[in-house]
Structure formats: structure tokens, C-alpha cells
Amino acid sequence: MATEPARLELLSALARKVLWLSSWTIHHANHIRPNVDGLKVGGHQASSASLATIMSALYFSVLRPQDRVAVKPHASPVFHAIQYLFGHQTREKLENFRGFKGAQSYPSRTKDTDDVDFSTGSVGLGVAQTLFASLVQDYVKAHGWMKDRPEGRMIALVGDAEMDEGNIFEALLEGWKHGLRNTWWVVDYNRQSLDAVVREGLWEKFESMFRNFGWDVVIVKYGRLMRAAFAEPGGEALKSWIDACPNAMYAALCFQGGAAFRKHLTDEIGDQGAVSQLIDRRSDGELLELMSNLGGHDMASMCEAFEAIDHDRPVCFIAYTIKGVGLPFQGHKDNHAGNIRPGHEWERFEGLSQQPAALEAFLSDAPFNRDGRRRLTAPVIEIPERLSFKPSPQMSTQQGFGLVLNELARGDSELASRIVTASPDVTVSTNLGAWVNRRGLFARAEKADLFRSEKIPSTFNWDFSPRGQHIELGIAEMNLFILMSALGLSHAINGERLLPIATLYDPFIQRGLDALNYACYQDARFMVAATPSGITLAPEGGAHQSIATPLMGMAQDGLGAFEPAFVDELAVIMGWGFQHMQREGAGEGGSVYLRLSTRTLEQPQRMMTPDLQKAITDGAYWLRKPGENCEAVIAYTGAVAPEAIEAIGLIGESRRDVGLLAITSADRLHSGWTTARKMRRDHRGLPHLSHIERLLAPLPRDCGIVTVIDGHPATLGWLGSVRGHRVEALGVEQFGQTGTIDDLYRHHGMDANAIIDAAESLTAGAPVRHRKMAV
Numbered sequence: 019m020a021t022e023p024a025r026l027e028l029l030s031a032l033a034r035k036v037l038w039l040s041s042w043t044i045h046h047a048n049h050i051r052p053n054v055d056g057l058k059v060g061g062h063q064a065s066s067a068s069l070a071t072i073m074s075a076l077y078f079s080v081l082r083p084q085d086r087v088a089v090k091p092h093a094s095p096v097f098h099a100i101q102y103l104f105g106h107q108t109r110e111k112l113e114n115f116r117g118f119k120g121a122q123s124y125p126s127r128t129k130d131t132d133d134v135d136f137s138t139g140s141v142g143l144g145v146a147q148t149l150f151a152s153l154v155q156d157y158v159k160a161h162g163w164m165k166d167r168p169e170g171r172m173i174a175l176v177g178d179a180e181m182d183e184g185n186i187f188e189a190l191l192e193g194w195k196h197g198l199r200n201t202w203w204v205v206d207y208n209r210q211s212l213d214a215v216v217r218e219g220l221w222e223k224f225e226s227m228f229r230n231f232g233w234d235v236v237i238v239k240y241g242r243l244m245r246a247a248f249a250e251p252g253g254e255a256l257k258s259w260i261d262a263c264p265n266a267m268y269a270a271l272c273f274q275g276g277a278a279f280r281k282h283l284t285d286e287i288g289d290q291g292a293v294s295q296l297i298d299r300r301s302d303g304e305l306l307e308l309m310s311n312l313g314g315h316d317m318a319s320m321c322e323a324f325e326a327i328d329h330d331r332p333v334c335f336i337a338y339t340i341k342g343v344g345l346p347f348q349g350h351k352d353n354h355a356g357n358i359r360p361g362h363e364w365e366r367f368e369g370l371s372q373q374p375a376a377l378e379a380f381l382s383d384a385p386f387n388r389d390g391r392r393r394l395t396a397p398v399i400e401i402p403e404r405l406s407f408k409p410s411p412q413m414s415t416q417q418g419f420g421l422v423l424n425e426l427a428r429g430d431s432e433l434a435s436r437i438v439t440a441s442p443d444v445t446v447s448t449n450l451g452a453w454v455n456r457r458g459l460f461a462r463a464e465k466a467d468l469f470r471s472e473k474i475p476s477t478f479n480w481d482f483s484p485r486g487q488h489i490e491l492g493i494a495e496m497n498l499f500i501l502m503s504a505l506g507l508s509h510a511i512n513g514e515r516l517l518p519i520a521t522l523y524d525p526f527i528q529r530g531l532d533a534l535n536y537a538c539y540q541d542a543r544f545m546v547a548a549t550p551s552g553i554t555l556a557p558e559g560g561a562h563q564s565i566a567t568p569l570m571g572m573a574q575d576g577l578g579a580f581e582p583a584f585v586d587e588l589a590v591i592m593g594w595g596f597q598h599m600q601r602e603g604a605g606e607g608g609s610v611y612l613r614l615s616t617r618t619l620e621q622p623q624r625m626m627t628p629d630l631q632k633a634i635t636d637g638a639y640w641l642r643k644p645g646e647n648c649e650a651v652i653a654y655t656g657a658v659a660p661e662a663i664e665a666i667g668l669i670g671e672s673r674r675d676v677g678l679l680a681i682t683s684a685d686r687l688h689s690g691w692t693t694a695r696k697m698r699r700d701h702r703g704l705p706h707l708s709h710i711e712r713l714l715a716p717l718p719r720d721c722g723i724v725t726v727i728d729g730h731p732a733t734l735g736w737l738g739s740v741r742g743h744r745v746e747a748l749g750v751e752q753f754g755q756t757g758t759i760d761d762l763y764r765h766h767g768m769d770a771n772a773i774i775d776a777a778e779s780l781t782a783g784a785p786v787r788h789r790k791m792a793v
């Protein structure tokens with residue numbers, strides 16, 4: 019182990035190298051793609067001297083392999099440079115920064131090849147991810163799965179403007195409720211965002227807020243040089259001047275240099291003996307070095323701050339920095355990169371005066387890199403052939419979901435032990451109650467259900483314990499999806515697989531959509547049961563109707579969306595889903611979205627054959643198979659099944675040959691179709707047909723298709739393009755009206771009569787008898 023001054027010298031040298039490499043990366047990318055906004059050197063995604071210092075302190079000295087980091091978007095070049103020095107990033111990818119298959123503009127778990135723990139990009143989400151990752155680590159530990167692995171710290175490098183994102187505050191609350199530990203947020207307090215200068219004094223508000231939530235707050239405002247100068251005679255006056263100087267002025271002076279500082283200090287402090295001498299003792303260069311030695315630019319101060327933490331409480335570090343100061347390519351006279359020979363820019367130790375062997379040894383001794391890359395894996399949990407449930411002749415899919423989970427909760431399968439559920443205050447109203455009654459709520463410390471101990475009658479039995487398998491959240495849906503993101507990466511982060519299930523009301527997917535997208539983007543694996551949905555929730559209220567969610571389910575990469583009508587379909591989909599959540603390999607597996615309903619439907623009495631099972635998970639099957647002369651097909655999804663079945667019965671009285679297509683997943687059908695087309699294009703002549711192409715193949719060209727869904731009609735409207743059939747797409751396009759299901763289906767034109775009308779408009783022949791209206 020190097021001595022303290024020697025260690026600091028090597029660390030500082032490496033931080034300089036990181037700065038040069040990241041600046042060179044950006045410079046290079048500017049050269050190739052000069053007009054990319056926000057990329058120009060000195061621009062927003064510029065490399066940063068303070069980030070190079072803070073992140074070098076972390077990666078080269080403070081971090082351990084079990085620690086995990088979310089690196090803020092603008093720190094991406096610095097991150098990639100550090101990975102390059104560790105040997106995990108290639109020169110080719112750095113040269114192609116922000117290019118096709120190059121190092122990503124923002125660190126990405128899925129698209130980058132270096133050792134990214136958590137993706138970032140949408141500001142605020144990576145920050146909250148660390149908080150939830152720490153709760154998940156506690157969950158894994160409480161369930162006895164940590165074995166001898168040490169606890170990691172979950173660390174976020176946070177931009178000060180990033181703190182504007184509300185989801186951070188929502189997460190803070192949840193962290194406090196769950197006794198958050200092992201989480202560090204390091205705020206790069208450069209007092210700048212993209213457009214603006216951060217409001218003066220805002221930080222005091224943050225500071226009291228963090229302390230209020232039980233966090234330790236460490237302010238790293240002054241570097242060692244500054245602290246030494248403050249101890250000199252006149253130092254107090256200098257410190258007061260620095261503290262009073264407005265953010266924007268301070269940043270401007272740092273760019274103008276030592277002479278500008280001297281002028282301002284002299285003008286504003288006046289001739290005060292000691293402080294004047296303090297200033298006069300320094301050359302312009304030395305004065306600038308002193309004044310730009312804010313905490314976040316000073317290796318010794320950052321190391322000291324990090325190393326002083328001797329507890330597992332969450333910590334917020336506020337590192338004072340100046341954006342853009344210390345950059346090598348801005349051409350001012352302190353350009354330290356001058357000694358890098360042209361053509362040698364990518365050499366790892368070029369331009370440093372320290373011995374390459376010493377630098378090499380220091381890097382390979384860095385504790386963080388001891389085990390190389392740290393992406394873990396976990397064995398696949400076996401999923402039973404069939405998930406069972408207690409059948410009932412009439413049920414809703416929401417009820418069925420509860421029954422399947424209840425059955426799992428009663429058993430002692432490995433699958434059941436790995437399921438973790440969470441819900442934003444809608445546990446009971448989404449039918450998770452029975453599961454929670456059996457499996458309990460999770461908390462690090464035992465806490466008995468007060469209602470029960472006080473003998474107040476209640477159907478629920480809500481004990482908290484370290485063995486519990488349900489994480490109760492407040493109402494914030496962003497938290498739900500970020501928690502899913504953290505739980506759903508447990509196999510890669512903790513080496514222990516969890517099978518997370520979230521429940522929420524379907525319309526509120528929209529509230530958490532960016533977090534859901536984020537979770538999918540970083541390839542977290544989870545299941546979402548969203549219920550109730552559509553206008554079928556009827557008297558629940560117009561504000562709660564979801565129209566767009568079927569389209570979101572289709573459009574969301576990494577998420578397989580299903581909307582079964584019957585509970586036997588749902589059980590098949592859930593079984594498949596638990597497998598899908600565990601599939602690995604390029605483009606394999608993903609998360610699962612179940613759009614469920616509270617509408618009670620007559621359940622089919624049928625054998626679940628392997629063929630039917632496969633068709634359900636591929637997205638569709640014939641409930642009534644069409645013949646060779648089929649005139650009309652009704653293709654329905656979800657809760658409108660009874661209307662489709664009724665309409666087909668009535669149409670069948672005057673049309674000989676009609677078909678009823680049950681669509682369990684528009685998403686899987688559509689993606690199967692586009693994949694097949696792509697395969698045929700890429701491998702000419704390959705006779706690959708998708709599921710929907712095979713289903714529709716026997717239909718005559720002039721057969722019409724009526725589609726119907728409780729959601730936006732575009733969800734199924736594309737079916738006509740598969741083989742050139744005319745389509746009438748029924749669904750919901752306006753929202754807000756409450757009423758009974760009958761009222762609303764009639765109003766939106768998706769009752770049996772509307773289906774019949776649509777079918778008539780597509781086919782020739784005698785008029786069809788309509789359903790009688792209730793008067």
C-alpha cells in the first residue's frame with residue numbers, strides 16, 4: 019500500500035488522465051459529429067475536472083467490488099475513461115463515442131460493453147434506483163440469501179439540477195419508511211443545469227430536508243489549499259468573500275483567471291493588511307489554483323470525506339464544483355494537456371510524469387477492480403408445468419390473478435419463495451390480499467399487526483417481518499416501477515433471483531411510465547398486473563379509464579403485453595411469464611404486463627391442451643374456427659368477450675361461415691409478425707410464417723374482420739394488413755363518461771349491436787338480427 023502522499027499523487031495523476039481521456043473522447047466525437055447539440059467541448063456534456071476527481075477517488079480508491087454506481091448522464095465520458103483505464107472499454111468504442119455501437123452518450127447497462135451497474139439518461143431515475151437497490155439488498159439479506167457476500171453501498175452521482183426531479187423526493191420518503199441504509203448520493207454542486215444557474219441558497223433547503231429524513235449530510239465545500247489559506251492571517255476575510263460571492267460570478271472569475279480574481283478581491287475587500295498580503299503572496303497562477311480549489315476539485319478532500327464515513331446510514335455528499343473549470347481543451351494558459359504528444363492521445367499513461375509501472379500497479383490494486391467485471395448471474399427457478407387456481411364458473415381476470423397467487427402462496431415451491439410483490443397502496447383492491455395474508459409484509463424488523471393484537475376484526479393479517487414477501491409502498495407509481503427495476507435486477511446485482519410482481523390500477527401506468535420505460539431499458543425483469551382497466555371499470559369513475567395502455571404495452575420494448583379474457587388463459591400466461599422473466603441471451607426474455615379487468619365473465623369449461631397453451635402465449639387462437647368460405651371474423655381482446663360471442667351467435671344465424679378469434683396479446687402477435695417479415699427479408703426464401711399469418715391464411719380475400727377491444731382501436735386495427743382483409747376496428751377513443759358497462763359499451767359502439775353493424779358493413783347478404791336492447 020502506497021503512503022498517503024504517494025497514494026494521493028498517483029490518484030491525482032490518474033484523475034488528470036481520466037480528464038484528458040474523457041476530453042479527448044468528446045473532442046474526437048465533436049470532430050466526427052460536429053453538430054451534435056450539447057456535445058461541444060465546454061458544452062453540456064463536456065468532460066469535467068471535478069467529476070474526474072470525484073469519480074477517480076471513488077473508482078480507484080474508495081469503492082469495493084460489491085458497491086454499485088449510477089453515474090449521472092453528463093458524467094458518461096468520465097465513466098468510460100475510467101473503464102478504459104481498467105481495461106474494460108476499448109479505444110474503438112471511445113473513438114466512436116455517441117456513434118452507432120460506440121460508447122453510449124449516457125451509461126447503459128444494455129448497450130454499453132463496459133461495467134455499467136445502472137443505466138441513466140432520464141435524470142432522477144438512476145438516483146432513485148440506488149435507493150431501491152439498497153432496499154432490495156436488505157430484502158435479499160433478510161431472506162438469508164446474502165451468504166458470505168459483503169453488503170455493497172449503492173452510490174449515485176447526482177447533478178444539482180437533477181434534484182428538481184420529483185421522483186427523487188418520492189423515493190426519499192419511501193427510503194425513510196423502510197429504514198434505508200448503505201446509500202450514498204454524491205451531488206456535483208456546480209450550480210448549473212442545461213439552461214440556467216441553480217438558484218442561490220437552494221442547497222440549504224436540500225440539506226435540512228436530507229437531515230430530516232435521517233441522512234448524514236457531508237458538505238465538501240473547500241479543498242485543502244483553501245483550508246490552509248483560511249488558516250493564514252486574513253484567511254477568515256477570504257473565506258467570507260468566497261461564501262458571499264454569487265454562483266455565476268464565481269464561475270465567471272474562474273474562467274477569467276487569477277488576475278480577474280485579484281482585481282475583484284482587492285476592489286471588494288479593500289486594503290485590509292493581512293488578507294491583502296495573503297493575496298499578494300500569490301502569483302496569478304497560484305491565486306487561480308487556490309480559488310478554484312473547491313472541495314469537488316480536490317482529491318484529498320474528496321477522499322477524506324468518503325473515507326470518514328463509518329456507519330451504514332444514508333449519506334448525501336455535497337461537493338462544491340465549478341462546471342468546465344480545469345478542462346484541457348479550452349485553450350487557456352493552464353492547459354495541462356500540453357505534454358501529450360500528437361498521435362499518443364489514447365495511450366494510458368501518456369503525459370503523466372509518474373512511473374507507468376507504479377500507475378499500473380495502483381490501478382490493478384484498486385479494490386473495486388479486484389474481481390474484474392461484476393455482472394452476476396443466478397440459476398433459473400423452475401416453473402411448474404401448469405399454475406393451478408380454484409376454478410369458479412364466473413370470474414374476472416383480476417379475481418383469477420388473486421387465485422393463482424393464493425394457490426402459489428399455499429404451496430412451498432421455490433417459485434413461490436422467490437416471488438416478491440409490491441403495490442402502491444392498492445394491494446387489496448388489486449386482489450393481492452390473499453397472497454399477503456399468507457406470505458406477510460416485508461420489514462427488516464418484526465412488527466405485529468396492530469388490528470389483530472388489539473382484537474379489532476379485520477379480514478387481513480398484516481404482520482411485518484424479515485421473511486415477508488410483500489413490499490408495501492406509498493401511492494407514488496414512479497416508486498413502484500423503480501422498485502421493480504431494482505428487484506428485477508437482483509440476479510445481476512446480488513446474484514440472487516427474485517420474481518417481482520407489481521400491481522396497480524391500469525390508468526396509473528401513465529403516471530409511472532418513464533420509470534417503467536427505464537426499468538425495461540436496463541433489462542430488469544418483472545410482472546405488472548394492471549387492474550381494473552379500460553372503460554369496463556365503469557362506475558369506478560371516468561378519470562380512471564385507460565384507453566392508451568394497450569398501445570403502450572405494444573410499443574414498450576422489453577415488455578410483453580397480454581390481455582386475457584378468461585382465467586385459464588391468465589394462468590397459462592403467468593406460467594409462461596415467470597419463464598420469460600428468466601430467459602437470458604441476446605433479445606431473449608423480458609418483463610410481462612397483464613392488463614386485467616374486474617368484469618365477471620362466464621368461464622369456458624375446456625381442456626388446456628399444449629397447442630392451446632402455445633397459441634395463448636403466442637397471442638391468439640380460434641374460439642370458433644372459420645371454414646373455407648368465411649365471410650366475417652370477429653377478433654376480440656379481453657373483457658369484451660361476451661359481446662363478441664353474442665354477436666357471432668347472432669351473425670351466424672344469417673351468415674353461414676363466421677369465425678371468432680380470441681386475441682390474448684396484440685403485442686406478441688404484432689411483434690411475431692414484424693419479426694417474421696424481417697427474417698424473410700434477411701434470409702430470402704426462408705418460409706417463416708408468424709402465428710397471425712398462419713391463423714389468417716385460410717380466410718378468403720373478401721372476408722371482413724371486425725376487431726373489438728376496450729382500449730384504443732388502433733391496437734388491433736393493423737390485423738387487416740397481415741393478409742389484406744378489410745377491417746372495422748372498434749374500441750374507445752373518448753374518455754371520462756361513467757355509467758354501467760352496458761351503457762358505456764353502447765355509447766362507445768362496442769356492444770353486440772355495434773359489432774353486428776360493423777360486420778354487416780363488411781359483408782354482403784341479408785341483414786342480421788340485432789340484440790334486443792334493455793329498455
Ligand SMILES: Cc1ncc(C[n+]2csc(CCOP(=O)(O)OP(=O)(O)O)c2C)c(N)n1
Nearest residue numbers: 092139140141177178179180208210211212
Ligand atoms: C427527465 C429528463 N429531462 C431532461 C433531460 C435533459 N437534461 C439532461 S442533463 C440536464 C441538466 C443537468 O444538470 P445537472 O443535473 O446539474 O448536471 P450537470 O450538467 O451540471 O452535470 C437536462 C435538463 C434529461 N436527460 N432527463
Ligand SMILES: [Mg+2]
Nearest residue numbers: 178179210211
Ligand atoms: Mg449542475
